[in-house]
Amino acid sequence: xxxxxxxxxxxxxxxxxxxxxxxxxxxxxxxxxxxxxxxxxxxxxxxxxxxxxxxxxxxxxxxxxxxxxxxxxxxxxxxxxxxxxxxxxxxxxxxxxxxxxxxxxxxxxxxxxxxxxxxxxxxxxxxxxxxxxxxxxxxxxxxxxxxxxxxxxxxxxxxxxxxxxxxxxxxxxxxxxxxxxxxxxxxxxxxxxxxxxxxxxxxxxxxxxxxxxxxxxxxxxxxxxxxxxxxxxxxxxxxxxxxxxxxxxxxxxxxxxxxxxxxxxxxxxxxxxxxxxxxxxxxxxxxxxxxxxxxxxxxxxxxxxxxxxxxxxxxxxxxxxxxxxxxxxxxxxxxxxxxxxxxxxxxxxxxxxxxxxxxxxxxxxxxxxxxxxxxxxxxxxxxxxxxxxxxxxxxxxxxx
Numbered sequence: 056x057x058x059x060x061x062x063x064x065x066x067x068x069x070x071x072x073x074x075x076x077x078x079x080x081x082x083x084x085x086x087x088x089x090x091x092x093x094x095x096x097x098x099x100x101x102x103x104x105x106x107x108x109x110x111x112x113x114x115x116x117x118x119x120x121x122x123x124x125x126x127x128x129x130x131x132x133x134x135x136x137x138x139x140x141x142x143x144x145x146x147x148x149x150x151x152x153x154x155x156x157x158x159x160x161x162x163x164x165x166x167x168x169x170x171x172x173x174x175x176x177x178x179x180x181x182x183x184x185x186x187x188x189x190x191x192x193x194x195x196x197x198x199x200x201x202x203x204x205x206x207x208x209x210x211x212x213x214x215x216x217x218x219x220x221x222x223x224x225x226x227x228x229x230x231x232x233x234x235x236x237x238x239x240x241x242x243x244x245x246x247x248x249x250x251x252x253x254x255x256x257x258x259x260x261x262x263x264x265x266x267x268x269x270x271x272x273x274x275x276x277x278x279x280x281x282x283x284x285x286x287x288x289x290x291x292x293x294x295x296x297x298x299x300x301x302x303x304x305x306x307x308x309x310x311x312x313x314x315x316x317x318x319x320x321x322x323x324x325x326x327x328x329x330x331x332x333x334x335x336x337x338x339x340x341x342x343x344x345x346x347x348x349x350x351x352x353x354x355x356x357x358x359x360x361x362x363x364x365x366x367x368x369x370x371x372x373x374x375x376x377x378x379x380x381x382x383x384x385x386x387x388x389x390x391x392x393x394x395x396x397x398x399x400x401x402x403x404x405x406x407x408x409x410x411x412x413x414x415x416x417x418x419x420x421x422x423x424x425x426x427x428x429x430x431x432x433x434x435x436x437x438x439x440x441x442x443x444x445x446x447x448x449x450x451x452x453x454x455x
Contacts, residue, residue, distance in 0.1 A: 168249040173256045178263045181270035184379070187336055187392035188273060192399045198428050199230045205326050229433070233400045234283045236268055237424035244417040258405055261423030265403055271381065273397060273429060274388075283429040286395050287388055290439035293447045294319050300453040307452040308359070309347035309444070313337055313374060315451050316389040316440050323437040332438040337376040338388045341366060343444065344378035387444045394435035401426035 132144050208222035240257050247254040271285075278284030298315055321331045339347070348369060351359035363369040368377035382388060403425035410420050431439070 188395040233426040239422040287441040290441035295450040304455045325434040340384040341378040391438040398428040
């Protein structure tokens with residue numbers, strides 16, 4: 056509490072005691088009661104007088120100290136006035152201010168390093184999408200695979216001593232080269248010394264962004280230059296043969312779209328009697344996941360797919376459907392991702408070293424990289440479909 060408020064409280068108490076004394080006298084209070092109030096008034100008055108005197112003493116002391124400093128600081132001017140017999144200097148006491156949080160200031164800006172409190176990057180983890188592919192490893196700098204194709208001829212029923220039919224097949228050897236995924240960071244020795252956890256965060260960033268980059272390439276690599284070809288780029292569009300307008304107008308839903316694409320993949324073959332492809336994943340944009348599954352209602356207003364949880368993958372009829380932010384709104388990707396081959400050659404690593412004049416500039420470079428093969432066999436391309444939900448639904452639904 057400041058001095059003004061203290062004095063105000065003492066004044067109020069003194070006046071209140073005087074009022075009580077007057078009221079007691081008017082009511083014919085006893086001598087003892089009146090004497091007790093007199094003593095209280097005297098004590099309160101003494102306290103008020105003592106407080107006022109203390110404040111005056113503080114002010115006098117403060118002013119005296121200021122005047123003493125003033126004389127010391129202006130000693131030369133006073134000597135000039137004495138010597139010249141003329142002139143004057145003026146002393147103005149400074150008012151004392153309250154000490155508050157604003158009383159303190161920084162002479163200069165605080166060092167940046169004092170404010171750093173590095174945590175961890177909140178990055179998405181797409182490793183489960185990488186694991187949908189067939190992931191293996193090799194130590195070979197070149198990788199080849201062979202595709203077999205039936206040719207002419209085949210089995211037939213023949214009569215006794217009859218001529219048996221001839222059959223044959225062919226094969227094609229194909230070769231793939233590894234792709235290098237790499238990035239680097241440049242840090243100063245001072246930064247990793249002064250900023251706690253900076254080096255570990257830098258390593259974490261290289262690692263996490265590498266996995267995100269790899270997952271993106273597996274699905275969306277454009278195949279140009281050194282880039283691998285992703286599953287959606289390799290994928291074909293829906294072929295509606297045999298399924299055109301098979302559903303009456305206004306009766307189709309999202310699962311009809313999914314099952315129609317799965318059927319298209321199942322029945323598409325590179326050659327007669329080829330094993331059927333069995334899609335293991337359906338991916339759509341999170342907004343479409345909400346609209347088509349989570350919020351979908353039947354004619355009675357009940358959830359059409361009650362097992363579908365918001366932004367979680369759901370399995371309906373043996374088909375796993377999951378949202379992924381990388382899939383554009385309105386698109387649908389259906390595939391047997393086991394036919395996408397990811398073969399790790401040089402595992403991801405982080406290396407540290409100097410480039411150019413970094414040794415004399417107290418800097419160093421941190422490199423994160425890996426090399427791996429990514430490919431889909433030519434005969435397996437039919438197992439990947441990437442199309443528009445609306446286009447597929449229009450193809451399988453009769454017009455009004």
